[in-house]
Amino acid sequence: MKKITTLLLSLLASSVLAQNSDSVAIRRIYNEALANGKSYEWLRHLTKQIGPRLSGSEGAQKAVDWTKQVMEQQGFDRVFLQEVMVPHWVRGAKEEAYIHSGSKKTTVPIAALGGSVATNPKGVEAQVIEVKSFPELRALGTEKVKGKIVFFNRPMDPTKLNTFDAYGGAVDQRANGATEAAKLGAVGAIVRSMSNRHDDQPHTGGTRYGTGVPLIPTAAISTNGADLLSKSLTENPSLTFYFKQNCETLPDAKSYNVVGEIKGSEKPDEIIVIGGHLDSWDLAEGAHDDGSGCVQSIEVLRIMKALGIKPKRTLRAVMFMNEENGLRGGIKYADLAKQNNEKTIAAIESDEGGFTPRGFGIVGKPEERAKAMRWAPLLAPYGLTDIGPGSGGADIGPLAQTGTVLFGFKPDSQRYFDYHHTPVDRFEAVSQRELELGAASMAALTYLLDQYGL
The missing domain is CATH 3.50.30.30 (Glucose Oxidase; domain 1)
Incomplete structure (x- = not known):
């Protein structure tokens, strides 16, 4: 009986130590995002220097080139493009x-x-x-x-x-x-x-x-x-x-998904995707939809490098192309993942704007959702209280067919449709603090997924 009691106390102590360690790591993630974050200035460049990025447009290609350059400058282990043919519609x-x-x-x-x-x-x-x-x-x-x-x-x-x-x-x-x-x-x-x-x-x-x-x-x-x-x-x-x-529909155009990754140190064949869609409607700078999601995804990997966190699993920031009028980037990414026999254990998408973080919707098996929901006490201090069954995201949706667990980042939704698909979806509509909190929230979930898997 004494041995059993000692074992139980040892397990309990280990659990408490792990939670304390995770709590410290998550606090460091938020500190880095809020004190040294790059996402806001990246968003400024994407919206003000490049602007509208409808699939097939010159703006879309400039966004591809620039995000590739940004991830290369951050020193990610690998940055590459995935070619995809996209619709090319012009307003006139x-x-x-x-x-x-x-x-x-x-x-x-x-x-x-x-x-x-x-x-x-x-x-x-x-x-x-x-x-x-x-x-x-x-x-x-x-x-x-x-x-x-x-x-x-x-x-x-x-x-x-x-x-x-x-x-x-x-x-x-x-x-x-x-x-x-x-x-x-x-x-x-x-x-x-x-x-x-x-x-x-x-x-x-x-x-x-x-x-x-x-x-x-x-x-x-x-x-x-x-x-x-x-x-x-x-x-x-x-x-x-x-x-x-x-308006007019022109022949399909060549474009790209842009992918940056940090290779896993223990389980490199297990992949965690963090992404947003690079294209936006032609009327808008696409700040909330979905420039915010793109720069937050890149920021997740930057935070890991800045803090010296060596992920166990491979982390990928993916800038999907053509969510708005075809979803071809998301489909192409999933097709290539299947073709290459990749094991994507989880995917996080940010495509609901750069507003105050509220939680994550989860698409997966009950036991997978239950495991993720056990992390709620670690995330609740940061306002992430809405964690449970929900939607993932359009671009990562095709990955569900291969068993990937999907997480949709959920910011406050009240203002999103004031801006959605209009000329007022501009850089000025995004709060730096809210954007950075969102990036930190995604990084915190990424950290837990990397540490414990599903």
């Missing part, structure tokens, strides 16, 4: 739109949705049918929709505490609205911007066309513009809406 000249009611023409802000076709050179003008759902649209039938512009006006649900849940409940209009409208003979589709903020900024984003369905032009209208159009339709159901856009 600025869009025009107005509400035509009687003799009055009222200009409203719109932005063509990514992947949309152009209108004819003179634009499109037609009567408007307002709907809030696809079932409502289908119930109207071809007779009432043919020849008209369909206006999708379902707002994001303001009662959802997590704004990503609200976004998920409304974004089908943007993704598939043009296809559903075209099936019934519509000549165009206008979609309320994906935001609860009332302003004059139209939020762009990707749209998809169904096979065998006519390709009709589609655009987002600002929330203020949507409210005005809806009110105007109530007053005059016979009004018309005019819009003109000049």
